[in-house]
Amino acid sequence: QVQxxxxxxxxxxxxxxxxxxxxxxxxxxxxxxxGWFRQAPGxxxxxxAVITWGGSSAYYAESVKGRFTISRDNAxxxxxxxxxxxxxxxxxxxxxxxxRSSSWYHxxxxxxxxxGTQVTVSS
Numbered sequence: 001q002v003q004x005x006x007x008x009x010x011x012x013x014x015x016x017x018x019x020x021x022x023x024x025x026x027x028x029x030x031x032x033x034x035g036w037f038r039q040a041p042g043x044x045x046x047x048x049a050v051i052t053w054g055g056s057s058a059y060y061a062e063s064v065k066g067r068f069t070i071s072r073d074n075a076x077x078x079x080x081x082x083x084x085x086x087x088x089x090x091x092x093x094x095x096x097x098x099x100r101s102s103s104w105y106h107x108x109x110x111x112x113x114x115x116g117t118q119v120t121v122s123s
Contacts, residue, residue, distance in 0.1 A: 022096030
């Protein structure tokens with residue numbers, strides 16, 4: 001069992017930065033691939049970024065590539081999402097999730113989810 005708690009969301013102007021954190025409980029955190037998803041009002045939840053259990057590989061949605069960076073600290077049971085050059089279209093609730101699947105793009109491949117943190121980017 002893994003419990004996830006996101007933090008770090010807020011209101012920021014376009015071009016600004018935010019760093020999201022996702023703290024996990026449980027001693028098995030380091031065995032999970034960790035992903036970030038987001039859901040904007042009226043839209044489906046979408047993949048943002050993922051990092052493998054050891055942190056050696058990371059993948060991003062095209063819409064955030066070059067602006068967002070995912071990282072993890074297994075000693076602290078925490079995964080991060082550094083978001084730079086934010087745009088109004090990045091406004092959404094951001095969720096972290098844990099997966100043991102070999103695939104990671106779809107939300108149904110994740111076993112555990114946090115409650116989400118709101119990110120609002122003003123123009």
